[in-house]
Amino acid sequence: MRLGSISLLAPFLLAQAADPSVLGQFQTPSGNTFCLVYAGQPSPTLECELKENTVKPPPRPKDCELDWGNRFSLPQKGAPVRGCYGDTLQAELPRLEYGTPWKVAGFTCEATTKRLRCTNTDGHGFELARASQKLF
Numbered sequence: 001m002r003l004g005s006i007s008l009l010a011p012f013l014l015a016q017a018a019d020p021s022v023l024g025q026f027q028t029p030s031g032n033t034f035c036l037v038y039a040g041q042p043s044p045t046l047e048c049e050l051k052e053n054t055v056k057p058p059p060r061p062k063d064c065e066l067d068w069g070n071r072f073s074l075p076q077k078g079a080p081v082r083g084c085y086g087d088t089l090q091a092e093l094p095r096l097e098y099g100t101p102w103k104v105a106g107f108t109c110e111a112t113t114k115r116l117r118c119t120n121t122d123g124h125g126f127e128l129a130r131a132s133q134k135l136f
Helices: 006-018
Strands: 022-027 033-038 045-050 067-075 081-085 102-104 107-111 116-119 125-128 133-135
Touching: 022 102, 033 107, 033 116, 045 116, 045 125, 067 125, 081 133
Parallel strands: none
Antiparallel strands: 022 033, 033 045, 045 067, 067 081, 102 107, 107 116, 116 125, 125 133
């Protein structure tokens, strides 16, 4: 969902804020990265989205007809993936201050002025920045 008018986004943002499946959420101080933890089945998932990304993403999967390249999904256990998505996480979310660890549902994230690093209970995760993305 990429709409130019805040008034058009308001219903979506209110619904997202009231969604009981959202266990936690934040944005980085730069306002470039937005993350939410969804309760999910069978376990929670951390989704993070970059507003600006200067890295050329890998080729779009053939089965992805939506947005591609700026969303990253990390299950509670297992490896992260770059996601295909049709909505946005970009909203007025609580701000995660640089150097302050954020922990929800087995996920740990920490932002620095250079990147956001998030890991799951297995030690898998990602490092996200405008100019680089590393999945491990």
